[in-house]
Amino acid sequence: MTPLVVLAGMLLALLAPSTIEVTLDQSQISAAVGDTLTLESSIVNNGPLPTDPLVAHLNVASLDGSYVDLEDWSADVTRSIASLAPGSRTSLSWEFQAVNTGSFDVYVVVLPNGTTTVGPLVASPPVHVTVAGRRTLSAGGALPVVIVIPVLLGLAAAATLYRARRSA
Numbered sequence: 001m002t003p004l005v006v007l008a009g010m011l012l013a014l015l016a017p018s019t020i021e022v023t024l025d026q027s028q029i030s031a032a033v034g035d036t037l038t039l040e041s042s043i044v045n046n047g048p049l050p051t052d053p054l055v056a057h058l059n060v061a062s063l064d065g066s067y068v069d070l071e072d073w074s075a076d077v078t079r080s081i082a083s084l085a086p087g088s089r090t091s092l093s094w095e096f097q098a099v100n101t102g103s104f105d106v107y108v109v110v111l112p113n114g115t116t117t118v119g120p121l122v123a124s125p126p127v128h129v130t131v132a133g134r135r136t137l138s139a140g141g142a143l144p145v146v147i148v149i150p151v152l153l154g155l156a157a158a159a160t161l162y163r164a165r166r167s168a
Contacts (some may be wrong), residue, residue, distance in 0.1 A: 154164025
């Protein structure tokens with residue numbers, strides 16, 4: 001392709017209104033670190049022409065400055081979508097794990113696969129995800145249990161032995 005054709009295609013793609021709509025099945029989720037979460041996305045072609053093949057990508061953005069490594073949240077963040085006929089819809093299920101505590105936005109971006117056309121990308125509205133910490137067990141307070149349980153078991157055994165000898 002000549003640079004002029006590519007430039008014209010990019011200009012048309014930028015000026016043309018997007019005919020793809022991306023929605024998610026939830027608007028907010030509360031979770032704890034380690035929870036596995038699932039979102040359903042719906043991609044619809046509202047235009048009069050079929051789309052080219054598309055690519056959908058799951059994204060996680062921190063709202064409070066927490067570090068986000070997308071590969072920790074999900075191993076499956078990019079999906080290929082076949083061409084969508086006018087008025088048709090496809091659904092994608094996204095499974096991811098809450099890795100960090102904090103406040104996050106999770107959203108899906110759909111864009112042309114880049115092999116034949118250049119076009120605008122379309123993002124879903126974000127799903128607000130609040131991730132709380134998970135309480136873990138600690139050794140604090142274990143010493144009394146470690147001492148009291150064997151003493152109680154010893155007293156119970158001694159009482160049983162005393163009763164057995166007394167009744168014999």
